[in-house]
Amino acid sequence: MQGDRQRVAVVGGGIAGLAAAYELRVQAREQGLPLAVDLFESSARLGGAILTEREGDYVLDAGPDAILTLKPWALEFCRELGLDDEIIPTRDEHRGVALFSRGRLRSLPYGTGSSAVRKIKAYLGSGVVSWPAKLRMAADLLLPRGEARDDESMADFFGRRLGREAVERIVDPLIAGIYSGDPDRLSIYSTFPRFPQIVAKRRSILLSLLRAPQSARSGSRTLPIFCSLRDGLGRLVERVTDHLEGASLHLNTPVIAVERSRGRYALITSQGQRNEYSAVILAAPTWVAARLLESLAPEAARRMRRVRYVSSATVFFAYRRSDLGTPPQGYGFLVPTCEGRRVNGATWITNKFNHRSPEEGFLARCFIGGDRTGEQLDADDECLVDICKDELREIAGIAAQPLFSRVYRWRESGPQYDVGHAKLITSIDEELASLPGLHVTGSGYRGIGIPDCVYDGRQTARRALERLAVESARS
């Protein structure tokens, strides 16, 4: 890739697009490539779903609040960006999560120590499911592997291994906490491929879970399964942006179409600008990418539209600690759909991470929406606050008046990996193969968590550069 400066565009300034732009800059620098990078973001800020706001000494992570350490790519990225000293673990002393099941909060056997016997005892005593359901779950220890399947729903997979009640009272709320989704529709292979692998290799899910690590090695440290950054995950966005020197960042600039002529791509922005690029990385939600590719790749666009998205909201409450009497225990609670409540769960942020509230304060956040409580989102902010207050009072006994509350809405921002998702994405990739130089990344495709988005964004950037190198060697 000598001579003329190549131009690459990234559409979407969420973490996937930022990671892609970062990787383009790093590779260009390391390989001495004459590369220009333009990043287009429709809104007024970078970060997409990652947003940290401050209210006095309270730190509000409005979207994601934790990074999974078992997938190392996000933490590695933080280190590369010089954020090592800012990585904070979850607070071990409050470890634990509760399920609202059969009328009250019940502690799940999370973090009850590494001994399998202690875990089993804690589980049996939790009362999350009935005794017949516990016996049905124990069948997993004996059930044969069964036939390997192409794909199936989480409900079918876990129902077969653990029984329907376990699906309704354990799998469903845990899934809602991650995907805001419905286990009857979500694909086990695209959400938790580890479980079918466990069954294929070791047969029993329960035995594997009992042996599962409660921490991960990361660099020179052992970290719990979730971490964050001292001043909120928005720091990740700030630091990546700091490292994008040389790239042109275009905020408030929605891209409205992608065209192609003579092997190059033209991006049209809503302001009517038309810029040409050798390669384009679309890092916006799939329903946006579908709109942009409507004329250029109608079949790929049609398939992209099949990736379903749900909306959600996070509602924060800051309390004076002394108003709470005994502050809630653990990291928070999750609610199974079958309980018919109006929130999916709540996180006791102050218990989960240090540096989130002043000494005398307590920060909580409720989670509403997704496949199960999505209809609540039609209500205005005041109404959402009232719904959450009622639920916190009835479920967790919190009757105190908050010092302040905040509502953050996440419209059409939660992709749902329904049964058949992996095949759908492969078929989109196949369709796009006829458009060399056009790439897609982001949470709609190959993983929704921050680690997956970082990994896929960077890999996509590398693929884009490799192709440009081949092109320029040919010409």
Ligand SMILES: Cc1cc2nc3c(=O)[nH]c(=O)nc-3n(C[C@H](O)[C@H](O)[C@H](O)COP(=O)(O)OP(=O)(O)OC[C@H]3O[C@@H](n4cnc5c(N)ncnc54)[C@H](O)[C@@H]3O)c2cc1C
């Ligand atoms: C409430 C919530 C809680 C979550 N909790 C966690 C968690 O704790 N841990 C975790 O790992 N993950 C969590 N996630 C998931 C994770 O945050 C997201 O999957 C990830 O941040 C998505 O990144 P992305 O870059 O793919 O997409 P996005 O963040 O959605 O970014 C896409 C960007 O594209 C821009 N865009 C859209 N259209 C255009 C256009 N036409 N032109 C230009 N730009 C455009 C958008 O404005 C946006 O900035 C959570 C998500 C939400 C919503």
